[in-house]
Amino acid sequence: MKVLAVSSYGVLGGAELSLGVFLDHRPPGVQASALLIEDGPLRAHLSQRGVPSCAAHGYDGRPTPAQSVRFTRSLLRLLERERPDVVWATGLKAAYMAAPASRIARVPIVWHKVDFSLDAILTYPLAAAVNGVVSVSESVAEALRSLRRHRLLAVIGPPVRLPPELHIAPSERLAIGTLATLSPIKGQRHIVEAAALLSEEFPDLRIVLAGAPTLDDPGYPQELRELAGGLGIGNRLELLDFVADVSTVLARLTVFVNATFRDERGFGMEGLSGAMLEASWAGLPVVATSGGGTREGLRDGVTGTLANPADPPALAAAIAPYLRDRELARKTGEAGRRFARERFSPEVLAPRLFAALEQVASTR
Structure with a gap:
């Protein structure tokens, strides 16, 4: 089987790192290549894993209709050249951008749905346009509604x-982080504010x-520094x-905290946090905000809170x-x-x- 993986972004975020892990563990006989809709460090990350990749340019942010048409033409040429058996589109943007060319070229496309982005607007029609959804x-699959039975291939x-051998004991030098x-x-702002509330009982808590900061919020790290300074814990914050x-960071923590929340625009709920799972894998207790798929990756009162x-x-x-309580941790x-x-x-x-x-x- 020949797979063309299409990634929404070129950064090394959770979905992109998962893409690399899946390709690392592809079965014998599976050939894979990748197309990044936005260039970034993911391309080198995949190259190190023996996965040839290329990046599109000029598609940052939400695509305009003209950009979508241009991308479709470009992808049609790539599909003609590569002749994959299936397109694996990771993320909403990848599926939205790749679906038209895949349908025209009659190459089956699978949308790997990793979050709740634009669920109310795009999930149902996009799920109808692709050949299957992972x-x-x-929680992320719920937006498929009546299409779930016909389109959902698996929850993975x-x-x-x-x-596998990694085993990290919660740090005795008290620290929380993410x-x-x-x-x-x-x-992260809420983690800093929680640390300030804990500082009276735990004055040395780090x-x-x-x-990395995002392009949309380049000033956020400085906001966090100023917040910590104003709360009197600036000398205990490490950015x-x-x-x-990531094991070098996890080894410094007593408790891993996942504090994602949904903002007023509707962004922010976790599909399922890979970093939270890494903390559990290493051996740390996890505190995570409820919502999204978090309950599927944390057993409340057992693996964390x-x-x-x-x-x-x-x-x-x-x-x-x-x-x-170190024994509880x-x-x-x-x-x-x-x-x-x-x-x-x-x-x-x-x-x-x-x-x-x-x-x-196989349905092709």
């Missing part, structure tokens, strides 16, 4: 890319936030850029027990390690994904 979580969560792009919807080896979104006091209350982290390996190992998930692609490719 969803990152049951993000594969964890960390070594791995996420530095964007307001990721809730905050470690790893992730790291993108970190390739759910908290109300956009609510720093609730976040602080959920974090505090793990800082007070350790036991919770161990439960997370078992859960993540049972449900989110690439050896478990990759065969299911490529079986879904094969199912659609």
Whole structure:
């Protein structure tokens, strides 16, 4: 089977890193190449994995009708040259942009739906236009509504890319933190505010936030520094850029916090956080805001604790027990390690994904 993977973005975000892990674990006999709708470090990331890729240019942001037509013509030429058996479109933008050319060329297309973007407007018609949908979580699949029975191929969560032998004990030097792009919807502000509330009981508590700022919010890191300074904890906040080896960050944490929330525009709910699963895989207790697919990646009271979104006091209350009780933190982290390996190992998930692609490719 020959697969053309189309990625919505060229950054190394959660969906893009999952794309790389899936391709790392493609079955023997599967040939893969990739098209990035926006260029970025993902291209080098895939090249290191032996996956040839190319990038389109001039399609940043929401595409205009003229851009969509131009992209369709370009993709038609690529499909004629590559002759894939199936197009695997990761993300809404990839599916939206690739569907017309795929239909014209009669190459089956699978939409890998990774979030809730524009669900009310585009999910139903786009699902009708593609040959099948793979969803990152049951919550994300709900928007398919009556098309679910006819279009949903499988629900396949993000594969964890960390070594199977990795085992990190919660740090005795108390620290909370997260791995996420530095964007307001990721809730880093709420983590800082929760840390300030915890600082009276835990005066040495550190905050470690790893992730690159987005093009849309380049000033957000400075906002976080100013917030921490104003709350009297500026000297305990560490802002790291993108970190390739996430285990180096996880090893510094006592509790991993996923504070994503839905903003007033409707953006921000997690389809299912890969970083949260990596923290569980490593052996850390996880505190995460409820909503989206988070409940599918965290067993409340077993592998961590759910908290109300956009609510720093609730976040602080959920974090505090793990800082007070090291044995609770350790036991919770161990439960997370078992859960993540049972449900989110690439050896478990990759065969299911490529079986879904094969199912659609065989209908050609």
